Amino acid sequence: MPVAVLVPLYLILVLLPLALARLQGLPPRPLADELASGAGLVALAMILAEFFLLGRFRGVTRRAGSDVVMRAHQLLARGALLLAVVHPFLYVSPMTPPPVWDVTSRTALNYGWAGMWPGIAAWLLLGGLVAMAIARDESGARYQHWRLLHGLGAVLVAGFGVLHVLRAGRYSADPLLGRVWIALLTLAVAALLYVYLVAPLIRRCRPWRVASVTRAAARTWTVTLTPEFEGRVGYRAGQFAWLNIGHGVFSLDENPFSISSAPSAGRDMEFIVKELGDFTRTVGQVRPGTRAWIEGPHGHLTHEGHAGAPGIALIAGGVGIAPLLSILRELSATGDARPAALLYGNRTEAQIVAREELQHLADTHGTEVVHVLSEPPAGWTGATGMIDAELLGRHFGGTARRGWLYILCGPPAMLTSVEQALKALGVPSSRILSERFVYD
Ligand SMILES: Cc1cc2nc3c(=O)[nH]c(=O)nc-3n(C[C@H](O)[C@H](O)[C@H](O)COP(=O)(O)OP(=O)(O)OC[C@H]3O[C@@H](n4cnc5c(N)ncnc54)[C@H](O)[C@@H]3O)c2cc1C
CATH class of the missing domain: 2.40.30.10 (Translation factors)
Structure with a gap:
């Protein structure tokens, strides 16, 4: 499924409840009330959609890249939180039971305690969940414990959110929209169960x-x-x-x-x-x-599927060499005759991985291998400092290499600066693939 399909799919998913609410044609309320309900509906749909952005569904990660999927998961969670936070404060209609003649809750908010408590619980839990995720590294919590809490918390937020909207929502009283919420919740929980229960069960046959x-x-x-x-x-x-x-x-x-x-x-x-x-x-x-x-x-960090690229440039920082080594080995094993160049940055010489093998690839496959050390030993004759715009310009500045495929892996700060420098050299974004070793 191409990325161009994934984004519209996501939008359809999160806007579907809003569209179904609009189609009900209920008598209008003050604009603030409509905005409040709209924010709540979209926030809940976004929370449920988060379950599909776990970075574990290959159809998604192979197209967009896991780091992009996880970044989207984080940013969209913050967006959902923002909408959820403002949602209750936008209402202007009185919070009293509506008069008997007002069957569509046009003049008042029909909020009994049964509908309110799940909403308050989801609202508080969601804030806690996002705050916990942002502060995870500083908290010192074990990653696995954090992940378990995060998953359980997310299921509670989704469950309470759907309970709230079904009991208190004006639009979700509609049977069709009610069924859509139940279906979305079921799919979200099924996605989690698939990743942590069904997939491991299948994996048991592949030890x-x-x-x-x-x-x-x-x-x-x-x-x-x-x-x-x-x-x-x-x-x-x-x-x-x-x-x-x-x-x-x-x-x-x-x-x-x-x-x-x-x-x-x-x-x-x-x-x-x-x-x-x-x-x-x-x-x-x-x-x-x-x-x-x-x-x-x-992941999508691969030269496969880019047969049209006339050459391959690989830029690695530290252990970011791992996937690029796989690519270099595959180019050599398959006899791919395209020219390849590797810029490989480390702090010290002792950190260089597979040095002899890289030399062998240079000798046999003709790969251009450039080691860059930021703390070079005395007598080092190779490149020094960081992989910066100047070094990139020296190796990839010519027009001949502008159409190459650029594959980057390393620390986030390095990737950001290298991507900027390559774009400044005229390399189109579509020719740059990168992966950050960050997943949270
Ligand atoms: C797509 C991708 C590819 C990677 N490839 C490599 C590689 O080839 N070689 C390599 O050395 N490292 C790689 N990493 C980084 C590696 O995953 C982390 O260094 C490792 O998980 C740290 O685990 P730890 O228990 O030793 O560290 P901890 O001290 O427990 O954690 C340090 C940090 O590592 C991350 N981390 C820890 N556990 C996990 C986990 N289960 N899932 C996700 N993140 C976690 C978290 O950000 C955490 O804060 C990659 C990361 C990603 C996302």
């Missing part, structure tokens, strides 16, 4: 085993997994997967990592893992033979 864990560079490990099932291990060079090592198939202890092996190289899957926190700091101690589970592949 993996850790084949080896070796040191790749300073505080960085290469983890190789072997499938213990017959059948296809399908992924595209540059994609990522959720890795669960040593836990049960339903465990929330799973982390996203880019696949660094080439799909054409065989059925084993390789990952390059940099020590950062709770899990990654212990990855060096994982024993060969440990059971593992893989959920994926996800």
Whole structure:
């Protein structure tokens, strides 16, 4: 499903309740009341739509990129919160039971306690949920605990929200709109159940085993997994997967990592893992033979599907080399004759991953490999500093490389500045693919 379809689909989903409310043709109320109801209807639909932006549905992540989907999830959650916050304060009609003749609640707000309490609960919980998500890194909470709370909280917000709209809503008293809310809530909960219950159940038939864990560079490990099932291990060079090592198939202890092996190289899957926190700091101690589970592949960071690009430019910062290594390996394994260039930035020389292999690719495939160090050792003859506009201009400034495909992976700040610099060099946005190693 192309992105051009995903966006209209989203808009249809969140505007459907509003459109159905409008079509009821109820007698008009003061504009402020209509705005209040509209804000509430759209906010609730947006909350329910968040369940489909979990970054776990391949049809979506393969087109838009997981980081884009998750960013949309975060921003849209804030938008829903904003609408939900203003919703009760916009009403101007009195909060008293409407007179008996006013069957369409035109003159007053029909808010009994039965309809009010779920609304207040959803309203407070939603604020808490968004605040918790924004402050997650500072809170020191374990990611897995946060994720569990986030999921449970989201189900409560959705459930209370729908209860509120069905009991208190003027427009949602309509049987058709009522059924739409129930259907949307059911689909939202089903999406969550699919990701955390059904998909793991299916995954039980596809177990993996850790084949080896070796040191790749300073505080960085290469983890190789072997499938213990017959059948296809399908992924595209540059994609990522959720890795669960040593836990049960339903465990929330799973982390996203880019696949660094080439799909054409065989059925084993390789990952390059940099020590950062709770899990990654212990990855060096994982024993060969440990059971593992893989959920994926996800992501759109791949040269596949871009056969028309005359060349491939890869720009990596730190462990962002992982997906780009997969692409370089695949280009070589498939004998892709297009020219390729890699700009690979690290802080120190000890952090460079797969240095000999990159040299070998340069020698055999003709890949232009440029190492850039911000803290070079004495006697370093390569590039120094950051991957900045000046360096990019030197390597990609010519008109011949403007039509290349640019694939970027690294720290968010680096990606933002590299994207800006490439656009300033005249590279169209459609030729730039990037992925941030941030997922929350
Ligand atoms: C698409 C993608 C691809 C990635 N590829 C690589 C790669 O190839 N190599 C690599 O070293 N790192 C990669 N990362 C980053 C890697 O996922 C995190 O470094 C790792 O999850 C940290 O886990 P931790 O328990 O060691 O750290 P913690 O201290 O628990 O967490 C540090 C931070 O890492 C993130 N994080 C932790 N656990 C999770 C989780 N389960 N899901 C999502 N985010 C989490 C959170 O932002 C958290 O605040 C990738 C991330 C993404 C989103």
